[in-house]
Amino acid sequence: MPPHKQVSMLWLLRYLAAVKGRMALLLLLLLAATACQLVNPQLVQRFIDTAAAKGDMTRLLGLAGIFLLVAVCSQLFTLMLNYLGNDVAWRATNRLRADLLQHCLRLDMRFHNLKTPGVMIERIDGDVTSMSNFFAMFIVQIFGSFVLLGGILGFMFAYHWPIAVAMTVFTVLAIGVMAVVRNLGVASSQAEREASASMYGLIEERLAGIEDVQTGGNVPYVMNRFHRAMRSVFQRGRKAWMLRVVPWNATVIMFTVAVTVVLLMGVRLYVSGELSLGMLYLIFQYTQMLNEPIEQLGNQMQEFQKAKSGLRRSRELLSLQSEVVDGDGSELPPGPLGVEFEQVRFGYSQDKTVLHDISFSLRPGERLGIVGRTGSGKSSISRLLLRLYNLDGGVIRVGGVDTSTLRLDALYRRVGMVTQEVQLFDGTLRDNLTLFDSAVSDETILHTTDRLGLSGWIAGLPHGLDTHLQAGGSSLSAGEAQLFALTRVFLTQPSLVILDEPSSRLDAATEAALQGAVDQLLERCTGIVIAHRLATLERMDTIMVLGEGRILEYGARMDLARDPASHYSALLRADRQEEPA
Numbered sequence: 160m161p162p163h164k165q166v167s168m169l170w171l172l173r174y175l176a177a178v179k180g181r182m183a184l185l186l187l188l189l190l191a192a193t194a195c196q197l198v199n200p201q202l203v204q205r206f207i208d209t210a211a212a213k214g215d216m217t218r219l220l221g222l223a224g225i226f227l228l229v230a231v232c233s234q235l236f237t238l239m240l241n242y243l244g245n246d247v248a249w250r251a252t253n254r255l256r257a258d259l260l261q262h263c264l265r266l267d268m269r270f271h272n273l274k275t276p277g278v279m280i281e282r283i284d285g286d287v288t289s290m291s292n293f294f295a296m297f298i299v300q301i302f303g304s305f306v307l308l309g310g311i312l313g314f315m316f317a318y319h320w321p322i323a324v325a326m327t328v329f330t331v332l333a334i335g336v337m338a339v340v341r342n343l344g345v346a347s348s349q350a351e352r353e354a355s356a357s358m359y360g361l362i363e364e365r366l367a368g369i370e371d372v373q374t375g376g377n378v379p380y381v382m383n384r385f386h387r388a389m390r391s392v393f394q395r396g397r398k399a400w401m402l403r404v405v406p407w408n409a410t411v412i413m414f415t416v417a418v419t420v421v422l423l424m425g426v427r428l429y430v431s432g433e434l435s436l437g438m439l440y441l442i443f444q445y446t447q448m449l450n451e452p453i454e455q456l457g458n459q460m461q462e463f464q465k466a467k468s469g470l471r472r473s474r475e476l477l478s479l480q481s482e483v484v485d486g487d488g489s490e491l492p493p494g495p496l497g498v499e500f501e502q503v504r505f506g507y508s509q510d511k512t513v514l515h516d517i518s519f520s521l522r523p524g525e526r527l528g529i530v531g532r533t534g535s536g537k538s539s540i541s542r543l544l545l546r547l548y549n550l551d552g553g554v555i556r557v558g559g560v561d562t563s564t565l566r567l568d569a570l571y572r573r574v575g576m577v578t579q580e581v582q583l584f585d586g587t588l589r590d591n592l593t594l595f596d597s598a599v600s601d602e603t604i605l606h607t608t609d610r611l612g613l614s615g616w617i618a619g620l621p622h623g624l625d626t627h628l629q630a631g632g633s634s635l636s637a638g639e640a641q642l643f644a645l646t647r648v649f650l651t652q653p654s655l656v657i658l659d660e661p662s663s664r665l666d667a668a669t670e671a672a673l674q675g676a677v678d679q680l681l682e683r684c685t686g687i688v689i690a691h692r693l694a695t696l697e698r699m700d701t702i703m704v705l706g707e708g709r710i711l712e713y714g715a716r717m718d719l720a721r722d723p724a725s726h727y728s729a730l731l732r733a734d735r736q737e738e739p740a
């Protein structure tokens with residue numbers, strides 16, 4: 160969407176529709192508060208005129224009593240209005256936040272590769288927060304301001320039309336000026352939000368890589384970039400603020416002129432005896448009161464400008480489509496799933512092909528080991544199998560079904576993956592193992608860990624399954640994280656499992672435990688193991704050797720191992736020579 164394209168506000172109505180009952184109550188309260196505001200000056204006018212005419216004391220006391228009652232009610236209504244306005248804002252914006260997050264979670268990896276988490280936080284929360292006041296009060300206050308303006312001018316026309324005409328001219332002019340200048344700040348407000356999104360991105364990125372920043376002595380460089388980001392936020396923020404306050408300043412000047420004109424007209428009429436003192440007060444008071452709805456309209460225009468850039472960005476985000484589209488099939492055959500790649504071609508960007516013409520086929524229950532140098536495309540194969548990206552060409556079939564025709568959840572239910580990076584969530588070990596699925600009982604977990612030979616590890620933790628783990632992955636060592644990830648996948652009972660092996664060396668005991676767990680896992684499903692250590696491949700049926708995105712070799716492991724001319728046996732020889740060292 161081009162940055163300056165007009166954005167319709169109508170899609171927001173969807174969010175307000177959910178709170179329409181509360182909105183109606185808000186409008187009722189507003190009408191009641193406005194009525195109180197209009198009535199009170201008239202009570203004072205009568206009070207002044209009665210007092211000036213040395214009228215009845217009981218009537219004066221009565222008027223004072225009613226004035227007090229109306230003033231208290233007006234205050235109460237305003238209080239309730241504020242409360243309800245905030246309530247509506249939170250309800251409506253929380254829905255929008257949830258929609259944005261859900262949408263982002265479904266967007267493809269190409270999108271996520273380009274955005275840092277900091278930027279995403281700003282877009283999901285920051286932009287929406289900038290709209291919250293707009294949600295709460297915009298419609299209500301715009302409506303309320305017009306009702307109040309209408310009421311004031313209506314009464315004035317009933318009392319004295321020339322002054323009413325002067326007030327109307329001023330009101331129309333003031334609103335007209337605001338309508339013309341209201342769009343001034345939108346582009347700069349958007350630029351301000353963009354600058355602040357990249358500042359959050361920078362903070363997040365650097366904190367995520369805190370170890371590298373500290374050990375690499377990069378703090379001055381990071382601070383330098385941070386200062387530049389802050390300067391950009393400040394400069395853009397200042398410009399946006401200045402452009403936002405223009406409408407407000409314009410009306411303040413016009414208002415001062417209007418009050419002077421109306422006051423002069425009123426005083427002249429009072430001196431000539433055409434107006435009572437009470438009426439003079441009423442005219443003065445109503446002219447003063449005009450300021451409030453006009454200022455309110457100005458404020459709302461400012462909020463509108465702030466909201467509009469957030470709104471535009473949220474709308475833009477919501478209109479992005481994931482390149483990976485859910486298919487409509489959900490049927491995969493029972494039992495271990497075969498895998499077939501047919502002339503698969505893929506690149507993360509247009510200009511570089513990472514996988515060329517990859518074709519192979521795995522029978523259900525078969526175990527494939529993939530080896531190859533760093534960057535040869537091993538992990539990319541597993542990402543494609545899980546449909547994290549679309550293919551540039553070819554077909555991938557799982558269980559004989561083209562994965563692009565499958566529903567993603569149907570695929571993920573049957574395929575498990577253990578990567579080198581294990582993501583932990585803030586919660587107990589149990590929650591992390593079951594991914595918050597309370598249907599998995601403790602018995603199943605313990606039975607599984609027992610089978611995998613991991614019960615000793617869990618028993619060694621301070622609170623067993625209730626041990627609290629921190630988000631990220633820092634509370635587990637590399638070996639523990641791998642054991643943990645295997646258990647997690649085991650519990651989902653996959654029919655096809657992909658293991659992206661850790662490259663770090665584990666101690667002998669952990670390695671033995673890990674190997675045992677892998678064997679157990681692969682016993683009941685088809686397995687693809689991306690191996691960095693050739694020892695892991697001893698239990699594989701088939702070997703694929705990848706080189707620069709092409710299959711250099713593919714065949715039965717035993718055959719390749721026996722053939723001295725094969726890449727695989729060359730790798731085995733190199734591995735054996737390395738070992739004594």
Ligand SMILES: Nc1ncnc2c1ncn2[C@@H]1O[C@H](COP(=O)(O)OP(=O)(O)OP(=O)(O)O)[C@@H](O)[C@H]1O
Binds near residue numbers: 540
């Ligand atoms: N998210 C990405 N965006 C762009 N290019 C990528 C991305 N991930 C990987 N690549 C590139 O694709 C190529 C293959 O990467 P891949 O991760 O599949 O290699 P690999 O064989 O698994 O490597 P390793 O053994 O180091 O894990 C590399 O050139 C890499 O730079």
